[in-house]
Amino acid sequence: MNQVFNHRLKADLETLREAGTFKHLRHITTPMDAVVHMAEAGDAIVLSSNNYLGLADNPRVVEAGIDGLRRYGAGTASVRFICGTLDIHRRVEQRIAEFVGTENSLTYVSCWAANTGLIPTIAVQGTAIVSDELNHASIIDGARMATQAQRLRYKHADMADLEAKLAGLAPDMTKFIISDGVFSMKGDLAKLPEIVALAKRYNAVTIVDDSHGTGVTGRTGRGTIEHYGLTGQVDIITGTLGKALGGAAGGFVAGTDDLIETLIQKSRPQLFSNALPATVACSALAAIDELDAHPELLATQRENIAYFRAGLKRLGYKPLEGESAIIPIIVGETAFAIQMSDELLKRGVFVTGFGYPVVPEGTARIRVQMSAALTREHLDRALAAFNEVGKSLGII
Numbered sequence: 344m345n346q347v348f349n350h351r352l353k354a355d356l357e358t359l360r361e362a363g364t365f366k367h368l369r370h371i372t373t374p375m376d377a378v379v380h381m382a383e384a385g386d387a388i389v390l391s392s393n394n395y396l397g398l399a400d401n402p403r404v405v406e407a408g409i410d411g412l413r414r415y416g417a418g419t420a421s422v423r424f425i426c427g428t429l430d431i432h433r434r435v436e437q438r439i440a441e442f443v444g445t446e447n448s449l450t451y452v453s454c455w456a457a458n459t460g461l462i463p464t465i466a467v468q469g470t471a472i473v474s475d476e477l478n479h480a481s482i483i484d485g486a487r488m489a490t491q492a493q494r495l496r497y498k499h500a501d502m503a504d505l506e507a508k509l510a511g512l513a514p515d516m517t518k519f520i521i522s523d524g525v526f527s528m529k530g531d532l533a534k535l536p537e538i539v540a541l542a543k544r545y546n547a548v549t550i551v552d553d554s555h556g557t558g559v560t561g562r563t564g565r566g567t568i569e570h571y572g573l574t575g576q577v578d579i580i581t582g583t584l585g586k587a588l589g590g591a592a593g594g595f596v597a598g599t600d601d602l603i604e605t606l607i608q609k610s611r612p613q614l615f616s617n618a619l620p621a622t623v624a625c626s627a628l629a630a631i632d633e634l635d636a637h638p639e640l641l642a643t644q645r646e647n648i649a650y651f652r653a654g655l656k657r658l659g660y661k662p663l664e665g666e667s668a669i670i671p672i673i674v675g676e677t678a679f680a681i682q683m684s685d686e687l688l689k690r691g692v693f694v695t696g697f698g699y700p701v702v703p704e705g706t707a708r709i710r711v712q713m714s715a716a717l718t719r720e721h722l723d724r725a726l727a728a729f730n731e732v733g734k735s736l737g738i739i
């Protein structure tokens with residue numbers, strides 16, 4: 344090892360430790376569920392996973408993955424266009440397209456890969472990307488990779504700023520408006536009706552990354568677009584299979600047949616990276632079936648959101664307002680958020696503190712995420728821990 348380089352790494356890590364912002368990995372020894380066992384901390388109620396519907400440990404979803412492993416083996420050992428396309432890819436892609444209301448879809452090994460595969464492929468010379476400033480890092484990085492495109496950021500959810508940015512672009516330019524559907528650090532929903540209206544006015548293409556909405560938001564869990572009654576009116580949807588829909592991994596781009604064909608031909612992760620494992624495709628298919636067969640999962644999850652929000656407010660917390668499963672409590676400094684998360688874990692509640700650079704400096708937060716897997720008893724125990732910790736740290 345190069346000693347100078349290693350010394351620099353050590354010094355950087357020491358800076359994080361001194362600032363109290365060093366992240367410790369916790370090792371879970373059981374499946375993701377309402378309660379997990381952690382090697383470092385014993386049993387804990389999970390309030391920080393994206394397992395919104397509790398499908399990560401659903402027996403049908405797990406069995407479907409095992410069946411996929413038996414039928415297709417461990418993997419394709421190939422990218423899609425060489426010899427890595429299985430019939431199960433076509434099935435899951437058709438099902439995803441049907442689910443979100445587009446002509447077609449294409450899977451990637453993650454939504455990170457989907458966003459960074461999509462954006463530079465379509466945002467070429469003569470195009471512009473107009474992106475919400477709080478969009479997910481994979482959108483930001485995807486836009487950075489689109490080196491030939493003009494790149495603009497509008498203030499978070501500020502439609503006047505979005506319009507000003509669109510109005511400043513040449514009329515004949517292809518413009519892409521990109522937004523998260525549900526913003527991961529605030530839990531608010533994108534103002535899609537206004538975004539779609541502006542896109543029509545300025546002849547722009549809309550792209551919504553609905554990773555936190557897919558499977559959870561909207562009357563039947565079809566996502567933020569369904570929530571607003573805009574099915575069919577957003578041009579391109581990206582999303583993950585790694586949250587509500589089984590939680591394993593995998594992402595997708597959904598849109599027209601021509602878009603999907605373009606991505607198959609040109610998108611670099613499609614050309615140079617392995618296909619989605621069959622196990623994940625099979626589990627995701629089963630997860631969508633479970634969601635459709637059990638609307639009570641969505642109902643439970645929504646009741647849990649309302650119950651926990653109300654409980655936090657009763658204790659004196661002021662979570663950011665919103666209707667999604669993401670309930671953030673702003674606490675200020677990163678070290679404080681980490682300390683609060685540690686104190687909650689000592690009381691058997693696993694909820695993560697997020698700080699700079701994930702969120703702006705001074706706005707560190709505890710991010711609660713609500714799952715249908717949680718029972719009232721879990722929620723009451725968690726609220727009791729929030730009460731104790733909030734009082735001992737003097738924030739309620």
Ligand SMILES: Cc1ncc(COP(=O)(O)O)c(C=O)c1O
Nearest residue numbers: 453454455479527554583585594
């Ligand atoms: C909005 C958004 N897009 C993309 C991703 C990345 O998804 P994946 O884990 O499938 O790469 C996430 C995950 O945190 C997300 O919240």
